[in-house]
Amino acid sequence: MIIDQYNRNHDYLRISLTDKCNLRCEYCTAEYLPIGKSTNSKYMSAAEIDSIAAVFIKNGVNKIRLTGGEPLVRKDAKEIIEKLSKYPIKLTITTNGVFVNDFIETFKNAGINSVNVSLDTLVKEQYLSITKRDEFDKVMQNIDLLLANNFHVKINVVAIKNFNDNEILNFIEWTKDKPLHIRFIEFMPFSGNEWSKDKVFTHEQILDVISSKHNFIKLINEKNDTAKKYFIPNYKGTFAVISTMSEPFCSGCNRMRLTAEGKMYNCLFGKQETDILGAFRAGNDIEPLIYQSVKSKKEMLGGNNENINWGKENTETREISMIGLGG
Ligand code: SAM
Numbered sequence: 065m066i067i068d069q070y071n072r073n074h075d076y077l078r079i080s081l082t083d084k085c086n087l088r089c090e091y092c093t094a095e096y097l098p099i100g101k102s103t104n105s106k107y108m109s110a111a112e113i114d115s116i117a118a119v120f121i122k123n124g125v126n127k128i129r130l131t132g133g134e135p136l137v138r139k140d141a142k143e144i145i146e147k148l149s150k151y152p153i154k155l156t157i158t159t160n161g162v163f164v165n166d167f168i169e170t171f172k173n174a175g176i177n178s179v180n181v182s183l184d185t186l187v188k189e190q191y192l193s194i195t196k197r198d199e200f201d202k203v204m205q206n207i208d209l210l211l212a213n214n215f216h217v218k219i220n221v222v223a224i225k226n227f228n229d230n231e232i233l234n235f236i237e238w239t240k241d242k243p244l245h246i247r248f249i250e251f252m253p254f255s256g257n258e259w260s261k262d263k264v265f266t267h268e269q270i271l272d273v274i275s276s277k278h279n280f281i282k283l284i285n286e287k288n289d290t291a292k293k294y295f296i297p298n299y300k301g302t303f304a305v306i307s308t309m310s311e312p313f314c315s316g317c318n319r320m321r322l323t324a325e326g327k328m329y330n331c332l333f334g335k336q337e338t339d340i341l342g343a344f345r346a347g348n349d350i351e352p353l354i355y356q357s358v359k360s361k362k363e364m365l366g367g368n369n370e371n372i373n374w375g376k377e378n379t380e381t382r383e384i385s386m387i388g389l390g391g
Contacts, residue, residue: 065124066320066354068330068361076288076318077125079113081141082133083324087160088196089184091222091257108326108341110140114147116326116340119350125320127154129180133324136163142170149174158182158220162199164206168213178216180247181207184224186234194228211242218245223265232273239301246301247291250309252332267292267307274303288318314364320357330357334366 066074085092108116117128128148135141136159145167148155155174161181171179183203185191191200210217221228221235235246248270253259274280274294283293283302290313291304307313321329326341338357343350 066358068358070363072317074318074320074358075124076127077120078129078131078321080132080324081130081135081138084137085134086137086162090194107324110143110147113144116344117148121151121153129156129158131158134160136167145170145174161203161206165209179210180218180220182220184221184228185231218247221248222251223248223270224251225263225265229265232270233277236274236303240299242300244301246303247306249306252308264309266310267305270305288316312365328357330361331366
């Protein structure tokens with residue numbers, strides 16, 4: 065078991081397959097990154113991802129999420145999913161949904177039964193404006209395709225003030241007849257994404273908007289849950305808020321992250337980077353490096369709780385962007 069100095073057991077690994085993305089979301093930092101359907105020698109290969117994941121799994125990891133960038137732009141994404149499917153873990157993925165139709169059978173064969181799809185608006189024109197790509201219809205069709213194939217579908221919505229906060233009730237209405245699980249994510253600061261505290265639409269504000277129209281009931285959280293979950297009686301879906309900024313939930317953190325280049329981060333906000341792929345390629349044992357990284361994990365927000373406070377405007381906590389680290 066990979067336990068840190070605050071007695072948190074780390075059994076969840078998020079692997080970024082690429083920092084490339086086919087969308088250009090305004091608040092993410094993909095604008096200057098290449099569009100991909102390529103692999104690159106600085107990236108972990110499919111075989112390296114498999115071997116490195118095996119070491120984490122041997123040490124207690126029981127859940128792996130593939131993310132990015134957009135994980136499904138990697139041309140060997142299917143091979144990677146197939147390789148990881150042989151392990152006795154919960155395998156999941158976060159995607160913008162554009163290529164899901166090409167992967168339905170791969171997901172099923174790999175035993176993936178829960179997929180997170182990111183979608184910040186239910187208005188086609190607004191989607192084009194946010195992502196700079198005309199893929200709204202395809203994403204909506206793919207969400208329906210996932211539901212038709214009995215996947216548990218979570219929709220990630222980054223809630224930003226004066227950007228999409230006027231759509232919160234529309235997202236809720238969407239869950240009336242469809243078993244979708246909407247997760248409103250508080251806007252987080254990353255290098256180059258022009259964050260300011262004024263743009264954060266908080267957990268409390270989100271609940272205020274929803275309570276103007278609905279009575280809802282809080283669901284019980286599990287130990288490592290990042291989302292505070294709620295349901296509206298007689299609605300098929302649920303909603304949740306990921307309150308990273310207003311109410312961080314670090315005490316139950318069980319997460320470790322690997323970038324596409326095989327660098328390990330012990331926290332989304334942490335600055336400390338461990339070169340797992342470099343060590344692996346040099347033929348060194350990576351197990352001690354994993355333990356060292358987790359042992360040095362800070363109690364909260366990667367030790368950045370001084371910076372990520374409500375008094376500072378335009379805080380940039382780190383050099384690596386969300387897309388580099390994998391959201
Ligand atoms: N391409 C995939 C996708 O769209 O889901 C996976 C990577 S994306 C970076 C993962 C998630 O991070 C998305 O839901 C995205 O909206 C979210 N995200 C990106 N930047 C964010 C920010 N500054 N604050 C909060 N969430 C953010």
